[in-house]
Amino acid sequence: MNSDIKDLLLGVKNGDIEIEKALLKLKEKPFTDIDIAKIDNHRKIMQGTAEIIYGEGKTYEQINKIIAAMKNAGQERILITRLSNEKAEKIKESFDITYDKLSKVAYSGELKKPDGLGTVIVASAGTSDLPVAREAMLTLKFLGNEVKELNDVGVSGLHRLLSYLDDIASAKVIIAIAGMEGALASVIAGLADCPVIAVPTSVGYGASFEGVTALLSMMNSCASGVSVVNIDNGFGAGYTASMINHMEA
Amino acid sequence: MNSDIKDLLLGVKNGDIEIEKALLKLKEKPFTDIDIAKIDNHRKIMQGTAEIIYGEGKTYEQINKIIAAMKNAGQERILITRLSNEKAEKIKESFDITYDKLSKVAYSGELKKPDGLGTVIVASAGTSDLPVAREAMLTLKFLGNEVKELNDVGVSGLHRLLSYLDDIASAKVIIAIAGMEGALASVIAGLADCPVIAVPTSVGYGASFEGVTALLSMMNSCASGVSVVNIDNGFGAGYTASMINHMEA
Amino acid sequence: MNSDIKDLLLGVKNGDIEIEKALLKLKEKPFTDIDIAKIDNHRKIMQGTAEIIYGEGKTYEQINKIIAAMKNAGQERILITRLSNEKAEKIKESFDITYDKLSKVAYSGELKKPDGLGTVIVASAGTSDLPVAREAMLTLKFLGNEVKELNDVGVSGLHRLLSYLDDIASAKVIIAIAGMEGALASVIAGLADCPVIAVPTSVGYGASFEGVTALLSMMNSCASGVSVVNIDNGFGAGYTASMINHMEA
């Protein structure tokens, strides 16, 4: 941003820009205010997350407005998470989106051709963890990552997980998704030599406390290289994994 | 107890026992009341736990009184758990006990020759879990069990645990002891084909909450055959494991 | 598994098996991967739980696929827990299953003739605990155990429980099921001389916290021989009790 300010000051000095205008520019909001939300106009200024919409707690009308504002600002590819089937149907009437029922993820535009360092593994413990795994996978693919899914590899049947030792050894990042006791993250991190992002899920009953037990368990992993995101936050794990898989010197 | 009552009633019928005395007998307390505690006189009536003293929260004078009352009632072998080194030293002045500093377990008399169905494995995740593992092991040996210890076999280095697959496969009962994320119980239960008693430990920091995370994690084990005892309760696990290892047709 | 590896190596030495094939075999997955799940082909390899399906969080189509894969692998007897009535109706269209509405347990094939060491008691505190008690009972019967049910024997009316002292004294294992304050486990364990598996239930209101109070209470049992499974986990208790009731020298 420094260079922007420098240009601005240079313009002021040269008399190309009036002081009042420069002052205004400095205070100018780098976003479009559509009342219910503020849309960033300049993707990659700040965090570059502008093209992602968190669908929960927004009406489809609100989401439509945000999509319109984004498209208006030139954004072609938009990812929408936690979008109910019902809202997706409504939005489809106005925009061309691809929707995945299992994960409740929608996107406008194409998935991005993989351009990361290598493969990201999305490993999940049981069949009920699939929606979260799928959310992570679609986020990763939207952001340009090669993904390999390992489903139903929970630690109570270790031989299933161990049969993928080669994949685990060659992954760049691994997302470990599990509810109940959440032991998958520790076991994978012990086998892998890359960052492991753990996602607790709300799968389970009784003392699983809708994912809290898995979250705490993952937080206490005795294996190094594990960091944790919120319960059921497949998107967050995918986003961070993509960042890591796109590290540059 | 039925037969006792039957004998009593028979005695009454035959006139061998007066009614008042029978009534008294029926109400007679099957324990010695030494004011601070009530000592069961007839071992194996009820639960047979009479020979075990929980040392915490009792003064050494109180413990001495209880030991004396037990010995008076003919009990030679007594196990004392959670006994501080300080109290143990004091008690040694009056009674002949063996004391283990690491686990804070003491016992009077000899350990019992193994007479169970087979071997009980006491597996613990890390070096800091050793005191609890030792408490379980001494309890098992006191109660007549063959024991094999597996130390430092936490799931972050799976190869260490897997090197004992044979032992795990042939055990009669396994006690799995772990703090932090407590994943050891699930992994072992997935590998074994016998009951697994999980003991969460207070080892860890931060979100381990002094063993609560491990407890919850173990409670939610996705592997079958796991049941859980209280945090750091090596004695309880050992006692139950011994019961199982002494099952009879 | 050792002998398998030995045979394999012997084959390699003898030239009966090519190295590449042996390598492949060693890595071969001992399960059928049907995408949504991985079905163990060799029952009793690992934990032998292959014939049990946890129905919650799976669609009936997924369950149908899993049953088909299991049957394909030669499994006749399959137990399905936490299966809603609705899904059960759908599954019945494809497979011949017996379904119990109260406990939401279904099974394919016959219950197994009792072949355990003795009788397992399933004791529950109140009428509302019956679904969990039934789940435990059906699991036990499916796994070949003689079962005796004691219903509505909560500790607030001790005479009801005490009237079964003989049964309690002669049981091989006891499952104690209770919500609210969960005191039943301690009282039974004090009366019995066998392992007691405590199952907290989500029965109650207010500070029962959907079973958490009962769970904590059971965890702190002052009686020895008690271990605990997750809230409402009748299956887990039944499975472990069956393991204990089938102990062999």
Add this chain to the structure above:
Amino acid sequence: MNSDIKDLLLGVKNGDIEIEKALLKLKEKPFTDIDIAKIDNHRKIMQGTAEIIYGEGKTYEQINKIIAAMKNAGQERILITRLSNEKAEKIKESFDITYDKLSKVAYSGELKKPDGLGTVIVASAGTSDLPVAREAMLTLKFLGNEVKELNDVGVSGLHRLLSYLDDIASAKVIIAIAGMEGALASVIAGLADCPVIAVPTSVGYGASFEGVTALLSMMNSCASGVSVVNIDNGFGAGYTASMINHMEA
């Protein structure tokens, strides 16, 4: 208080009392303000608890000041709870008090001759619960109650408790004191036909959470007639029990 106001108004009407004085009187503080505390001058105005000092969190100097102010106001009998041995020694230098180390209760003056409806039972589960039981007992005796103690009658050895069925049946109020799983309250309430005041204690370890488990357990008692006071609050239970034991038509 009505009659006081009536007298006051009568006085004003008669001219015996000046308006300003009456106004003052109505606002007059019915306590002595000694800066660190406000001492009620008229025992039995309001709650009549004026003669009780909660010792924790007060220095012995502060307590001395409060005793002095009370004695100055004519109070002979004073009960001090949660008073450390150290402070008690210091206070003894100034006042004549009786101090009980086990319960940390002190009192000035004599215990009161029993004048209640009948006997109050103070039942406690284990040896470690004795300090709380003693606090309840001394409170009861200070307030004029006949007390019977039942120690070490925890539910894991039911025969000990059952041997006191007669006492339980004839009690006017029962205080049930227990840590760990706190089951004693439910069992006693099931046997008794009088109000049971449950006192959870901080005795236990791990998932006993310093009395919280016992508290929750007692809160969920399936037996009627149970109400609960704070953890380790022997005084509160004794005070309430005394109120009940002194009910008048």
Add this chain to the structure above:
Amino acid sequence: MNSDIKDLLLGVKNGDIEIEKALLKLKEKPFTDIDIAKIDNHRKIMQGTAEIIYGEGKTYEQINKIIAAMKNAGQERILITRLSNEKAEKIKESFDITYDKLSKVAYSGELKKPDGLGTVIVASAGTSDLPVAREAMLTLKFLGNEVKELNDVGVSGLHRLLSYLDDIASAKVIIAIAGMEGALASVIAGLADCPVIAVPTSVGYGASFEGVTALLSMMNSCASGVSVVNIDNGFGAGYTASMINHMEA
């Protein structure tokens, strides 16, 4: 019960009762086992709660069976709590019951003429606490108590509560019902000179945690004479209050 046993033994001695029969009698269950529940036949043996049915978690068919068994055993007056309107309608088809929608309390037979020591006050903080207050009130009236209700007397408008000082001063027992911060119990106990039974309610939102905050608050009352029952447990408070209001020398 002693006299029963004495008679029995006497009968045995006299030869009036055969030993086998006496033995049987001693073991005889003092309840009717209707499979889903065990109905006490002898009201007032044990706790005398036989005439109360907790409706939640029972189907109307189960409740009907229990009512029938009770009536069969001679019981005319039965109280049913937590009975949904729907179930009440169904039960009315078989039995003559009075049903109160607000509190979900039903009863068969008449309310009992007040025969207690005096008046029990049922004070509640706000309009939303009325269902719990009503449950307490109906329980009290069913059990023969004079009741006075004080509604909407929460502490944020102290003048409303203070206007009932006379009633508070002359009450025999007070039930204080409040959600949110639960301060009502402390304030009332400070004004009264009789036992106060505090009932936290699940009224509130956010950090009221469905009554937990009120429960904890009441548990920590700085006023003496307060004991607490479970969240929304109007019945429990009423039952205990009735016991206290019926104390006899």
Add this chain to the structure above:
Amino acid sequence: MNSDIKDLLLGVKNGDIEIEKALLKLKEKPFTDIDIAKIDNHRKIMQGTAEIIYGEGKTYEQINKIIAAMKNAGQERILITRLSNEKAEKIKESFDITYDKLSKVAYSGELKKPDGLGTVIVASAGTSDLPVAREAMLTLKFLGNEVKELNDVGVSGLHRLLSYLDDIASAKVIIAIAGMEGALASVIAGLADCPVIAVPTSVGYGASFEGVTALLSMMNSCASGVSVVNIDNGFGAGYTASMINHMEA
């Protein structure tokens, strides 16, 4: 209130008021008791909150009765919070109210012309926090405050918040509304020089625990000048902010 008492006493002295009547007056309830609630007749006696009705947990009939009683007592302007759309429709049949669906706030009469010290800012972190923000805003406007809303200014896009630095600097009070991690309050308080009232919202999922995380986070604000109200309590924040914005010397 003193002067009232003084007048009363003066009247008594002068003989203008009979003693019995004065006594009655002193005890007279300054509210109308409509059975389900007690309506304060004298607004601004005590807390002046008489014109506000908390709609949750009250039926529309109850609310209608309360409105009628209030209007009867001369109150024109009434604010109703947490009123469902359904109840609002019903109430509109009897009374003329303005209803806002988003915040579920209704009011009778006009909003009040701003008469405070300056502007109150209502800043909210995301689109889903709007209902709470609106409740705060309407409360403020009802109570006579100039309000400025800042929506969607969550801390993950700091430039949006920073673009309003001028507004923040000149505000008299700021209400900071946020769910999830609740960081908005701290950041705003660091930028502002006026009291900040933080409102946690139940927006979020997983470990947001329906607002508890935001509440705790706000409670621990490292910036001075922050105080916190209950989760989703937009009304409470608005009410307090209005008090502050109307401070007088």
Add this chain to the structure above:
Amino acid sequence: MNSDIKDLLLGVKNGDIEIEKALLKLKEKPFTDIDIAKIDNHRKIMQGTAEIIYGEGKTYEQINKIIAAMKNAGQERILITRLSNEKAEKIKESFDITYDKLSKVAYSGELKKPDGLGTVIVASAGTSDLPVAREAMLTLKFLGNEVKELNDVGVSGLHRLLSYLDDIASAKVIIAIAGMEGALASVIAGLADCPVIAVPTSVGYGASFEGVTALLSMMNSCASGVSVVNIDNGFGAGYTASMINHMEA
């Protein structure tokens, strides 16, 4: 800050300021970095809290360095909170500070002459709450407020609190400090007509959970105008109260 930027740009335009220097100035850090901390040089830029040091978790050497840096920047009056007696003694060797043992508050320079709108009341429930009350009071006096303390006015003896009705009615802000059930805040807010800042304290035992119960209770106050700060945060309450008491049009 706008005008600063404007001046800067003007300078650039006029050629008075070089572009590079302007750029630097814009980035210039408005604080002194003393490695362990960053000291704001311009008091009242941003939040004006520069003169306050939080003493806990800092060594006396670190505090000395910060004081020195502050004094160097021209600050005479400095408030230090949570300063142990030991550290205070050490700091006194280098600087002239006034230290209050009870509240662990120290300050350099003079207390400020009251210049607020009126009186702030600091009301605390019991003797053990005095340290927190004192911290609030000293903060208020340091920041220029007239303060009135009301000690030992807990709600269990309502007459003590009610005797100060006049003070409560005329206060500008009230700080209500209480542990245990924290009811004081609600009761005072119901009596007052000004903002009430509630401070939960860690006073109590058992289920007071070191202030959490009081915090939750205060959070749920049924009286309007209450906002809450962290447990034992007397400083925070004093700081906010001072802000409110210094409101200007």
Add this chain to the structure above:
Amino acid sequence: MNSDIKDLLLGVKNGDIEIEKALLKLKEKPFTDIDIAKIDNHRKIMQGTAEIIYGEGKTYEQINKIIAAMKNAGQERILITRLSNEKAEKIKESFDITYDKLSKVAYSGELKKPDGLGTVIVASAGTSDLPVAREAMLTLKFLGNEVKELNDVGVSGLHRLLSYLDDIASAKVIIAIAGMEGALASVIAGLADCPVIAVPTSVGYGASFEGVTALLSMMNSCASGVSVVNIDNGFGAGYTASMINHMEA
């Protein structure tokens, strides 16, 4: 590992290796068992964490034994975390280690020359967070990373943090360390375009719950790219950050 197995099989086929020996080799433990611990002999087999010792809960004798075994296996560089000063002094008697008192980190050998992709920022909110920041920094340096520390940049004084915008923008990974409300992670992640690893610290008091509030807050970050490690786990954050900073194509 595949190639190892292949070689082994090849050897068997060729007759170079006997079957029994191959079998043994396959089962051979790739670690040295020194009773109290199992030391991995082959660094970088599995997770490569072999050179790190967690010092807490181990005696200095145990640590000495582990160091000796590691050195024996050829390891020169060893990192020891959570090592008390006392133990460090003892270990220094036997080994040449560098010890940092603030972070309680020790290491044998040299720090590693930076060979990562770029700079890792370690940002901490306040002075009290320094020990955790230092642990992260030393871990990073030990593992070969360029590190930049930003101390005392908590969000309540945003200008301090904003003055480092350039550093934040150019970092490869950022570790954000904060106690209390933990808002730093969200704010930094909003400004940065790289992975942010959040470390909650146990700094704070009252409702900070020794870091739990910060942990939950960070878990709920509204900014993308944030993942979280355990409370005070500076090592874990450093280890993971180093992994990310050493990503290779």
